[in-house]
Amino acid sequence: MAGTKRRERQGQSEYFFDYSLLFIVLFLLGFGLIMIYSVSSYEANLEYGDAAYYLKKQLFSTVLGLITMTVVAMIPYHFWERFATLGYVVSAILILLVMTPLGRESHGARRWLYVGISVQPAEIAKLGMILFLASFICKMGRSIRTLKGFLAVLAIPVPICLMVWKITDNMSSAIIIFGIAALMLFVSSPDYKKFVAIAVAGVAGVAALVFYIVQTADMESSSFRFARVLAWLDPEAYASGKGFQTLQALYAIGSGGVFGKGLGESMQKLGFLPEAQNDMIFSIICEELGLFGAFAIIVMFILLIWRFMVIANNAKDLFGALLVVGVMGHISIQVILNIAVVTNTIPNTGISLPFISYGGSSVMFLLIEIGLVLSVARGIRLKDL
Amino acid sequence: MYKTFHRKKIVVIFLVCTAMFLGLAARLVYLMIGQSEYYTEKAEDLHERERSIKAARGRILDRNGVVLADNRTVCTVSVIHSQLTEPEKVVEMLCSELNLEEEYVQKRVDKYSAIERIKSNVDKETGDKIRAYDLDGVKVDEDYKRYYPYDSLASKVLGFTGSDNQGIVGLEVIYDKYLEGTEGTILTLTDAKGVELAEGGEGRVEPISGNDLNISMDVNIQTYATQLAEQVMETKQADGVSILVMRVKDGELLAMVNVPEFNLNDPYTLTDTWLYREVETETQEYGETVKSIVKVPATQEELTEKEYQDRLNGMWRNGTINDTYEPGSTFKIVTAAAGLEEGVVTTKDSFSCPGYVIVEDRKIRCHKVGGHGAENFVQATMNSCNPVFVTVGLRIGADRFYDYFEQFGLLGKTGVDLPGEAATIMHKREAIGMVELATVSFGQSFQITPLQLMVTAASIVNDGTRVTPHFGVKVTDEEGNTVEVFQYEQKENIVSEETSATMRYMLEQVVENGGGKNAYIEGYRIGGKTATSQTLPRGSGKYIASFLGFAPADDPEVIAICIINNPQGTYYGGQIAAPVVRQLFENILSYLEKINYN
Numbered sequence: 001m002a003g004t005k006r007r008e009r010q011g012q013s014e015y016f017f018d019y020s021l022l023f024i025v026l027f028l029l030g031f032g033l034i035m036i037y038s039v040s041s042y043e044a045n046l047e048y049g050d051a052a053y054y055l056k057k058q059l060f061s062t063v064l065g066l067i068t069m070t071v072v073a074m075i076p077y078h079f080w081e082r083f084a085t086l087g088y089v090v091s092a093i094l095i096l097l098v099m100t101p102l103g104r105e106s107h108g109a110r111r112w113l114y115v116g117i118s119v120q121p122a123e124i125a126k127l128g129m130i131l132f133l134a135s136f137i138c139k140m141g142r143s144i145r146t147l148k149g150f151l152a153v154l155a156i157p158v159p160i161c162l163m164v165w166k167i168t169d170n171m172s173s174a175i176i177i178f179g180i181a182a183l184m185l186f187v188s189s190p191d192y193k194k195f196v197a198i199a200v201a202g203v204a205g206v207a208a209l210v211f212y213i214v215q216t217a218d219m220e221s222s223s224f225r226f227a228r229v230l231a232w233l234d235p236e237a238y239a240s241g242k243g244f245q246t247l248q249a250l251y252a253i254g255s256g257g258v259f260g261k262g263l264g265e266s267m268q269k270l271g272f273l274p275e276a277q278n279d280m281i282f283s284i285i286c287e288e289l290g291l292f293g294a295f296a297i298i299v300m301f302i303l304l305i306w307r308f309m310v311i312a313n314n315a316k317d318l319f320g321a322l323l324v325v326g327v328m329g330h331i332s333i334q335v336i337l338n339i340a341v342v343t344n345t346i347p348n349t350g351i352s353l354p355f356i357s358y359g360g361s362s363v364m365f366l367l368i369e370i371g372l373v374l375s376v377a378r379g380i381r382l383k384d385l
Numbered sequence: 386m387y388k389t390f391h392r393k394k395i396v397v398i399f400l401v402c403t404a405m406f407l408g409l410a411a412r413l414v415y416l417m418i419g420q421s422e423y424y425t426e427k428a429e430d431l432h433e434r435e436r437s438i439k440a441a442r443g444r445i446l447d448r449n450g451v452v453l454a455d456n457r458t459v460c461t462v463s464v465i466h467s468q469l470t471e472p473e474k475v476v477e478m479l480c481s482e483l484n485l486e487e488e489y490v491q492k493r494v495d496k497y498s499a500i501e502r503i504k505s506n507v508d509k510e511t512g513d514k515i516r517a518y519d520l521d522g523v524k525v526d527e528d529y530k531r532y533y534p535y536d537s538l539a540s541k542v543l544g545f546t547g548s549d550n551q552g553i554v555g556l557e558v559i560y561d562k563y564l565e566g567t568e569g570t571i572l573t574l575t576d577a578k579g580v581e582l583a584e585g586g587e588g589r590v591e592p593i594s595g596n597d598l599n600i601s602m603d604v605n606i607q608t609y610a611t612q613l614a615e616q617v618m619e620t621k622q623a624d625g626v627s628i629l630v631m632r633v634k635d636g637e638l639l640a641m642v643n644v645p646e647f648n649l650n651d652p653y654t655l656t657d658t659w660l661y662r663e664v665e666t667e668t669q670e671y672g673e674t675v676k677s678i679v680k681v682p683a684t685q686e687e688l689t690e691k692e693y694q695d696r697l698n699g700m701w702r703n704g705t706i707n708d709t710y711e712p713g714s715t716f717k718i719v720t721a722a723a724g725l726e727e728g729v730v731t732t733k734d735s736f737s738c739p740g741y742v743i744v745e746d747r748k749i750r751c752h753k754v755g756g757h758g759a760e761n762f763v764q765a766t767m768n769s770c771n772p773v774f775v776t777v778g779l780r781i782g783a784d785r786f787y788d789y790f791e792q793f794g795l796l797g798k799t800g801v802d803l804p805g806e807a808a809t810i811m812h813k814r815e816a817i818g819m820v821e822l823a824t825v826s827f828g829q830s831f832q833i834t835p836l837q838l839m840v841t842a843a844s845i846v847n848d849g850t851r852v853t854p855h856f857g858v859k860v861t862d863e864e865g866n867t868v869e870v871f872q873y874e875q876k877e878n879i880v881s882e883e884t885s886a887t888m889r890y891m892l893e894q895v896v897e898n899g900g901g902k903n904a905y906i907e908g909y910r911i912g913g914k915t916a917t918s919q920t921l922p923r924g925s926g927k928y929i930a931s932f933l934g935f936a937p938a939d940d941p942e943v944i945a946i947c948i949i950n951n952p953q954g955t956y957y958g959g960q961i962a963a964p965v966v967r968q969l970f971e972n973i974l975s976y977l978e979k980i981n982y983n
Contacts, residue, residue, distance in 0.1 A: 042576070046467055187394045251431065253416050254424020267432045270576035291417045298406050309399040318387040325395060332402040339409045343416060 016314075018377040021307040025355065025370050028300055029062055029363070032281075032356035039269045039284045040277040040358065054277055054358055061360035065367030072371025073378065077320055080372070084135035087128035088160070094121035095163045111168045112361075122164050122173035123365040129157055129177050130184075130326030130369070137188045138319045144188055153188070157181035172349040176333050183329035184322055232347035246344050248273040249283040253343065260290030277358040279350050282342045297356070301335045311377045320376040327369040432574050440566030441529050442550055443595030445543060445557075447604040448637075448858070454543055454557070454649075457532040460512025460525050461505040464494055469522035479503055479523075482515050506530060531557075533649035539607050540646040541703035542803065542856065553652075554701045556600065556856060558804045563860045563869075566595030596868050600856040601637035606630055606973050610640040613965050614947075618644050621952035621961055627705045627835060628948075628969070633843045633941040636852030636873060638801075639973075643704050652701070655685050659696040662687060706799075706806045709832035710948075713918030714769045714958070715933045716828030716838065720778055721766060721891065722845045723789035725884045729780035732887060734762045742772035744823040749775055752917075766891045767899025769915065771827045778826025783817040786825065793851070793879050795833060799840045800853045800874070809833045828916065835931075839946045842933055846889050846912065846941050849880040893938035901932065903963035906971055910938035913966065915958035920951070927951045932962035936970055943977060945969055 036058050041051035050056075097103065097113055098121060104112035112118045133156060143149040157178050165174035186195050213229045227242045235243035235250065252268035255261070266287045269276045276284050286294045308328035315321035331354050338353045340346045352359050354366050416424070445454035462483065469475060472494050479490045483504050493501045505528070507515075516525045531546045544555020550565065552558035569592030614626040630640040645658045662683040667674050688696065702708070724730040740756030741748050751757065751771045757764075765773035778786060790796060790811065798806045810832040812821050824830040836854060844851035853873040860868045880888075892912035895901040901913045913934030920927040930952055935944040947965040955961055 183398060187391055187398070190388075190390045250416065250420075251424050251428040253413070254420050255428040256417055257421045257425070258418060267428065267574070270432075272431060272576075286413065286417060291413060294413050294417070295410060298410055302403055302406055305399055305402055309395055312395045313392045315387070318391065321387060321391060321395070325398070328395075328398065332398075336402065336405050336409065339413075343409065343412045345409065345412055 015378050016380040016382050018307060018311060018374060021304070021311070021370070021374065021377065024300055024304050024307065025367075028297075028304070028355035029066075031297075031300075032363075033058060033062065034263075035281055035285055035288075035356060036277050036358050038264050038288065039266065039281055042270055043276075057360065058358055058363070061363050062367075065364040068364065069367040069371035069374070072368055073374035075375060076379065077323060077372055077375040080131055081135050081319065084132045088132040091121060091125035091128035092160060092163060094119075094124055095160070095167055097121070098168055109169050111170055118361065120168075120173075120359075120361045122168060122170055122177075123361045125160050125164060126173070126177055126180065126330055127365050127369060129160060129180055130323060130330065130372075132156070133181055133184045134319050134322035134326060137184065137322055138317075144185075145190065150185070150189060150191075150194070153181070153185045170350075172337065172351045175349075176330065176337070176351070179333045180326050180329045183333075184326055187325045188318070188322065228347045228349070232344060235344060242348070245274050245280065246341075246348050249280050249342050250344055252280075252283040252287040256287040256290045256294075258291045260286070260288050260293055263288050279338065279352050279357060280342060281357050282339055282353050285356075298339070301332070305332050308373065311373060311380070314380045315376050316379040316381075320379055324373050324376050327373050330369065331366070433572050438569035438571060438592045439529055439550060440568050440592035441594040442531060442546065442566060443564040443860075444597045445564075446597055446599050447602045447607075448600065448639075449603065450599075451604045452534060453539065453600075453602070453604065455532045455534060456529040458509045459505070459528050459530040460507045460509060460515075461528055462503045462507055462512065462515055463500050463524045463526070464503060465500050465522045465524060466494070466496065467522075469494065471520060475520050475523055478515070478518055478520065482511060483507065500524065535604070535608075536650055537646040537648045538604070538611060539602060539641065540649050540652075541643045541701065542602070542641045543649060544701075545649045545652045555703070555803060556598065559802050560598045560857060560860075563598055564595040567593040569593070594863055596860045596862050597865075598860055599858045601632070601639065601858050602641070602856060603639045605976065607640040607642065609972055610642045610969055611644065611646070613968055614642045614644040617947075617949060617952075617961065617965050621949060621954065623949050623953070624951040625704060626947070626949050626965075628945065628965070629705055629836060629839050630943060630945045630969070630973070631839060631843060631854055633847045633935060633944050634852070636840070636843075636854045636875075637858070638854055638856050639943070641703075641705060641856075647700050653697065655688075655693070655696050655700060659700050660685060660688075662692075703803065703805070704950075705835045705948075706801055706803055707834075709807050709810055709834050710929060711829050711832055711918050711921070712835075712838045713828040713916035713929070713931070715842070715914045715916040715931055715946075717766065717769060717774050717826075718842050718845055718888065718892065718914050718933070719789070719793060719795070720774050720781075720826045720828075721762075722793075722880050722884055722888050723781055723786060724777040725887055726789070726880050727781050727785060730762055730777050732761065732763050732891065736760055736762070736765055736770075736773045736776065738765070738768075738770050738772045740772075742775045742823070744775060744779070745819050747820050747823075749823055763891050763894055766914075767895050769895075769900050774826045775823040778822050779819065783819075783822045784814070786822060787814045787817060793841050793844070794876065795837065795841055799834075799837050800855075801836060802855045802857045802871075806836075807834050809837065828918065835946055835948050839933060839944060842914075843935070843941070843944045844876075844879055846885060846892065846935055846944075848882045848885045849878045851876040851879050889938055889941070892935075896934065896938070900959040901934070901963050903959055904932060904934050904967040904970070906967055906974075909936055909970065909974055911936045911967075911970060912938035912941070913963070915963055917956060917958045928956040930956050930958040930960075930962045932958050932966050934963070934966040934970065936974055943970075943973070 033055060037052060037055040040054035044053035045051040094113060098110055102113050103110050104114045104118060106112060111120055111122065113121055136156065137144060137153060140149055144153065161174040161178045164177060165171050210229060213226050214233065231238040231242035231246060235246045239247050248268060252266065252273055266284050268287055269284050273280055273283065285297060305328050308324055312321045312324035312328065315324060334351055334354050338351045341348055341351060352362050355363065441456050444452050447453055464475065476487065476490050476494050479485060480487050490503065493503055512525045515523065533543065542555050544557035545553055546557050547553050552561040570590045610628040610630060614628050618626045626644050628640060628642040631638050645656055647656050660683055661680040663678050664681045665676060666679050667676055737759050738751055738757035740754055741750045749771060757768050757770050760768060760770065796809055796811065798808055812831060821830055840854050852875050855873050857871045859870040862868050889912055892914055893910060896904050896911045896913045900915045904911055904913050911934055913932060916931045918929050920929055929948060929950055931946065931948040933946045935941040945966050947962045949962050952961055
C-alpha cells in the first residue's frame with residue numbers, strides 16, 4: 001500500500017482527497033434512499049399507484065446533486081470568492097421572488113420557487129451565507145477583534161434571516177442561517193467570554209420565555225408558536241392538535257425498542273405519522289431499526305463532522321477553513337435540531353434530516369456544500385497532514 | 386492569517402456537537418428502552434381495530450318445540466374505496482344485483498372513505514352471487530337477522546329485535562339476556578384510514594350463540610284462537626278482540642291473542658287499522674254547527690313523525706296486559722267468592738230483584754228492566770243480577786271488601802313475564818263509600834287488566850291457589866340441554882276450598898242453564914261468566930263484550946277469556962263472546978287431553 005502511494009505521489013497526486021468523507025456521505029445518501037422507499041412506499045402506492053414514486057424523485061435529485069458535487073469539488077474553491085457578494089444579493093432576491101407568481105405553496109407554506117424544478121430559496125441562502133461570510137471575514141482581517149467588527153459580522157445574516165422567517169414563514173431555516181453565522185464568527189474571533197455570555201443569556205432568555213408561556217397561555221388564546229411550546233411540554237394533553245405529530249413520532253420511536261421492528265415493518269408510517277418521509281423520518285428509522293439503527297446514524301454524523309474538523313484544521317487558508325466550518329455548522333445544527341424535535345427534546349419545528357429526509361433542493365445544496373468541502377480538502381498538501 | 390486559535394475553536398465546536406449528539410443518544414435510550422413498553426402499548430391501541438362479530442340470537446320455541454323466532458343469514462354489501470380496481474364494473478354490477486339507482490351507487494363508490502356501506506339486509510343468495518363476481522374492493526359481510534316464521538302470530542307476545550339485535554317489545558325484551566349471546570371480536574391491524582392490512586395477523590374471539598327460550602305457548606292453540614278472534618272481529622266489526630288461554634294449575638299461558646296483530650318481520654310498517662288521519666270537520670245538525678273529529682284513511686308517509694311513532698306504539702301494544710278496563714259482570718265471580726268466604730251469603734239465600742236497587746240516593750238498575758223477581762244466590766249469579774250483587778257487596782262492607790280485593794291479589798300485578806304490565810286502578814280504601822262499593826260489586830268504577838281478571842278467577846276456582854301467569858318455561862342451549870328452568874311463585878289459600886267448590890258449581894250452572902249457555906259443549910263440564918260493559922266515558926255507545934270460561938268445571942285445567950272491543954250490532958257477552966270460547970274449547974279440550982296423556 002505505502003509503496004504504491006509513494007509511486008503515485010510522484011505523479012500528480014501530491015494533494016489530499018478525502019475518501020472517508022465521500023464514503024460517509026454516500027453511505028448516508030444510500031441509507032436515506034432505502035429509508036425513503038421504506039417509509040413512503042405504502043402511501044405512495046395508495047396515492048400515486050407507484051410505490052417508488054418518492055424514491056424515484058429523490059434518486060433523480062441525488063444523482064443530479066452528485067454530479068454537481070463532483071464539478072464543484074474539481075474547481076478550486078477560491079474561484080467562488082468573487083461571487084460572494086453576488087450570492088448574498090441573489091439569495092435575497094430569490095427569497096423575494098417567492099412572493100411573485102413563481103412562488104409555490106406546499107403543506108400550507110409558501111417556501112418554494114418553481115423554475116422547471118422546485119427550489120427552496122432558504123437552501124440557497126444557507127450556501128450564500130457561508131460563502132459571503134467566509135469571504136467577508138477574511139477581508140476584515142484583524143478588525144474582527146473590535147466590537148464594531150464583531151457586531152458587523154453578527155448583523156450580516158440578520159436581513160436574510162428576517163426575510164426567510166417572515167416571507168417564507170420558515171423560522172427553523174432562519175435559526176439555522178443565524179446559527180451558521182454565529183459559529184463562523186465564533187471560530188474567527190479569538191474571544192471566548194463574549195460567546196459564553198451570549199450563550200448564557202440566550203439560554204436564560206429561552207427559559208424565561210417558556211416560563212412566561214406556561215404561566216400565561218392556554219391553548220385557545222395562544223399564538224401558533226406559543227401553542228407549540230405548550231404541546232412540547234405535554235404532547236398527550238394536545239394529542240389531537242399541536243401535539244399530534246410529536247406524539248405519533250414518540251409512538252414510533254418508543255415502539256421500536258432496542259432492535260426495532262425490522263426494515264419495512266413500521267406501523268406508524270401507514271398514515272399515522274404525518275410527513276414521515278420528510279422531517280419525521282428519523283422516528284421511523286428508530287421504529288424499524290431500533291436503538292442500534294439510531295445509534296448507527298448518530299455515529300455516522302459524528303464521523304462526518306469529525307472529517308469536517310480535520311479538513312478545516314488542515315485547510316490551506318482561513319477562507320477554506322471558514323467554508324468548511326460553515327458547512328459543518330449547517331449540517332450539525334440541522335441534525336441536532338432534527339433529532340431533538342423528533343424526540344420531543346425541543347418544541348416541534350420543521351427541520352429535515354440532512355442526506356436522509358425526502359426533499360430535492362435540500363439534498364442538492366447539501367451536496368454542493370460537500371463539493372466545496374472536498375475542494376478545500378483537495379487543497380491540502382499531503383505532506384501537511 | 387490562519388491561527389492556532391481558529392483550530393482550537395473548531396475543535397471546540399466539534400466537541401460541543403459531539404456532546405449534544407451523545408445527549409440526544411441518551412434521550413433515545415430513555416425513550417426506546419425506558420419508555421418502550423408504554424409507547425408500544427399506545428401504538429398498538431392505535432393500530433388495532435376491533436370489529437365485532439354478531440352472535441346468533443337464541444330461538445324462541447313453543448311448548449312442542451316449534452320455532453317461533455329464528456335467525457336468518459343476511460348480507461351487508463360494502464365497498465372499500467382504496468381497493469377498487471374496476472369502479473365502473475362494480476357500479477354496474479351492484480346496480481343490477483341490488484336493484485339500486487346508478488346515481489346512488491356511484492356516489493358511494495366514489496366516496497373516499499375507509500368502508501362505505503351500500504346495502505344491508507341483502508338475502509344470502511344475492512350476497513353469494515355478488516361475492517362470486519370476485520371484484521376487488523367489494524365486501525360482503527354475513528350477518529344474522531331475526532326472522533319470525535309465523536309473521537304476525539302472537540306478535541305482541543313475542544316482540545321483535547332492533548338493529549343491534551336487542552329486544553324491543555315482548556318476550557324478546559324480557560329474556561334478552563338469555564337470547565342475546567356474546568359478541569365475538571376480530572382484532573386486525575389497520576392503517577391510519579382504517580384499511581385493514583392483509584399481512585397483519587388476525588386475533589379472533591369466536592361469538593357465543595344465545596340460548597333458546599322455550600315458552601308455554603302452543604302454536605296450534607294460538608293459531609286457532611287467532612282465527613276465532615279474527616273471525617269475530619270481522620263479523621262484529623269490532624275494534625279489537627283478545628283471547629287468553631291459561632293452564633289453571635301452573636299458570637302456563639297457552640295463547641295470548643290480540644287482534645289486529647302486526648307483522649313481526651316488518652314491524653315498522655303500520656297495518657291498515659293504524660293508517661288514518663284525524664280531521665276536524667264541521668257538520669250542520671238541527672241548524673247548529675257541530676265540530677267533530679273524523680278518521681280519514683292516510684298513507685304512512687302522510688303521517689307526521691310523532692303521529693307515526695304514536696301509531697307504532699299503539700300497534701305494538703299488548704292490550705291484555707298493557708291496558709286496563711272495567712271488567713263488568715265477570716267480576717261478580719270475585720264478589721261472590723268474597724261474600725261466600727265472609728259468610729254473608731250462601732247459595733240458598735233468596736233475594737228479590739225489582740229491577741233496581743237504591744244505594745244512598747242512587748238508583749242502580751238491573752240490566753233486566755222488569756227485574757228478576759224472586760231468586761236464590763245461584764240463580765242470581767246465573768242471571769247476573771246487579772241488585773243482588775250490590776246487596777252482597779254492601780253486606781261485606783267496604784273495609785272487608787277491600788281486604789278481599791287485596792287478598793285475591795287484585796291490587797298488585799300478576800307478575801307475568803312480559804314488559805309493561807299495567808297496574809290496577811282502584812279507589813283508595815278510605816274513599817270507598819256505599820255507592821262506590823255498590824258499583825265495585827258488579828265490576829264497575831275500577832279498572833284491571835284482562836289478564837289480572839283471568840288469573841284472579843282462576844285462583845278462585847283452583848282451590849284458592851293463585852299462580853303467576855307466564856310464558857317462559859326454560860332455557861336450553863343449542864344442543865337442547867337445559868340451562869335454566871324458571872320457577873314461579875304460587876300463593877295458596879286466597880279462598881277456602883269450600884268456597885272454591887261452591888264457585889265452580891255456581892259458574893258451571895251459569896253455562897248449563899244461565900247467561901253463559903252459549904259456551905255449553907255436550908260432553909264437557911264448562912264453567913264461566915259473561916260480561917257486557919260500557920266503555921268510558923259512559924253514553925258513548927261503545928261496549929266491551931266478554932266471556933270467561935274454564936274446563937273441566939269440577940277440576941279446572943284450562944281457563945280462557947275472550948274480550949271483544951266495541952262490537953257493532955249485538956253486544957252482549959253471552960251472545961257474542963261465549964260462542965268464541967265454546968268454539969275454542971271444542972277444539973282444544975280434546976287436544977289438551979291428548980297432550981296430557983302423553
